[in-house]
Amino acid sequence: MTEPFLAVRGLAKTYGSVTAVEQVTLDIAQGEFVTFLGPSGSGKSTTLYVIAGFQDPSAGDVLLNGKSMLHVPPNERNIGMVFQRYTLFPHLSVADNVAFPLRVRRRSRADIDAKVKAMLKLVRLDAYADRMPAQLSGGQQQRVALARALAYDPPILLMDEPLAALDKKLREEIQYEIKRVHLETGVTILYVTHDQEEALRLSDRIALFNHGRIEQLGSGRDLYEEPANRFVASFIGHSNFISAMFVRGSGKDHTVRLPDGTLLPAFSSEVRSDDDAVAVMIRPDAFALSHADSSSEMASIAVTVKNATYLGDVVQLTTSTPWGEDLDVRLRPETTMLPQLGDALRLRVNCNNLRIFSQR
Numbered sequence: 001m002t003e004p005f006l007a008v009r010g011l012a013k014t015y016g017s018v019t020a021v022e023q024v025t026l027d028i029a030q031g032e033f034v035t036f037l038g039p040s041g042s043g044k045s046t047t048l049y050v051i052a053g054f055q056d057p058s059a060g061d062v063l064l065n066g067k068s069m070l071h072v073p074p075n076e077r078n079i080g081m082v083f084q085r086y087t088l089f090p091h092l093s094v095a096d097n098v099a100f101p102l103r104v105r106r107r108s109r110a111d112i113d114a115k116v117k118a119m120l121k122l123v124r125l126d127a128y129a130d131r132m133p134a135q136l137s138g139g140q141q142q143r144v145a146l147a148r149a150l151a152y153d154p155p156i157l158l159m160d161e162p163l164a165a166l167d168k169k170l171r172e173e174i175q176y177e178i179k180r181v182h183l184e185t186g187v188t189i190l191y192v193t194h195d196q197e198e199a200l201r202l203s204d205r206i207a208l209f210n211h212g213r214i215e216q217l218g219s220g221r222d223l224y225e226e227p228a229n230r231f232v233a234s235f236i237g238h239s240n241f242i243s244a245m246f247v248r249g250s251g252k253d254h255t256v257r258l259p260d261g262t263l264l265p266a267f268s269s270e271v272r273s274d275d276d277a278v279a280v281m282i283r284p285d286a287f288a289l290s291h292a293d294s295s296s297e298m299a300s301i302a303v304t305v306k307n308a309t310y311l312g313d314v315v316q317l318t319t320s321t322p323w324g325e326d327l328d329v330r331l332r333p334e335t336t337m338l339p340q341l342g343d344a345l346r347l348r349v350n351c352n353n354l355r356i357f358s359q360r
């Protein structure tokens with residue numbers, strides 16, 4: 001088997017009694033864009049800093065092309081880094097900021113000039129070469145930081161929430177720039193964010209962190225459609241978790257019985273016993289209105305509308321089940337009716353993506 005490009009093996013980092021990271025293992029292919037997503041304090045930055053060499057791990061290893069990097073000092077690891085806050089040198093012009101890593105590496109003047117020009121063109125700031133950082137917007141400063149990090153062609157680029165300080169519009173604009181730069185240069189990117197939409201937009205794969213561990217590693221679609229556990233299901237997208245009883249089927253296909261007796265087919269790789277209490281995950285967009293004549297359909301739930309908000313492309317409802325649990329629902333607006341507060345509705349359930357998890 002060929003060695004992975006970048007491998008993180010059994011990584012752990014403790015600070016006194018605080019465990020920041022434990023048992024983090026992942027392989028990253030050359031040219032991949034992998035995002036670390038997860039709640040605050042879940043170990044994303046710590047993992048990134050260990051890979052960059054700014055922190056030593058308490059256990060585990062980081063290998064590049066099969067060779068441990070632990071004894072390689074950060075400046076010799078050839079890893080580019082872009083941080084959340086702008087880290088440009090304030091007393092250097094844009095061009096001199098980008099030239100800095102090349103000067104440190106004693107490249108020739110002609111090489112430096114050519115590279116600075118090419119990098120500023122890459123981030124579409126060729127007209128700003130002589131400006132000082134203070135004369136740039138936040139987004140422009142982050143683009144200069146990106147150009148500087150890429151100037152010496154590092155094979156790996158690490159980015160720790162580089163867009164967190166920017167407003168939504170600027171953030172989306174630079175997400176697009178980062179994606180374009182990734183495609184044009186083929187650099188391997190490890191990217192940290194809190195923002196799941198950003199993660200879904202940018203990444204080939206997402207590592208979802210929680211309490212210092214990776215709960216699931218996969219494409220955005222894998223995490224959304226095949227969540228490995230309840231944490232993943234509740235973190236990625238929005239989910240309802242309804243109390244139910246397990247009815248054992250065959251293979252991974254089982255049935256759940258809702259408190260009013262409704263039976264729904266659902267999926268679980270874990271086998272349980274009949275009548276075990278479980279939570280069944282239903283995404284808000286798994287519902288459609290069922291019309292009166294179809295009340296005999298098996299997969300439908302009777303609810304009462306508690307709140308209805310019209311959002312143009314969808315109608316967002318909070319509904320209540322007969323046994324008192326809330327169910328969030330997103331419906332395509334139908335021309336015939338808009339549900340009103342207090343309406344009794346029957347919701348058909350698209351059972352393709354129902355998942356069974358432990359109660360809590």
Ligand SMILES: Nc1ncnc2c1ncn2[C@@H]1O[C@H](COP(=O)(O)OP(=O)(O)OP(=O)(O)O)[C@@H](O)[C@H]1O
Pocket residue numbers: 015018019020021038039040041042043044045046047194
């Ligand atoms: N130098 C340190 N000393 C002690 N504890 C630390 C130190 N650095 C990080 N931690 C702890 O380690 C855990 C993981 O921190 P880390 O910065 O990796 O989280 P994060 O996922 O990047 O969070 P955020 O999204 O808030 O940036 C946290 O509980 C944090 O308080």
Ligand SMILES: [Mg+2]
Pocket residue numbers: 044045046
């Ligand atoms: Mg962090």
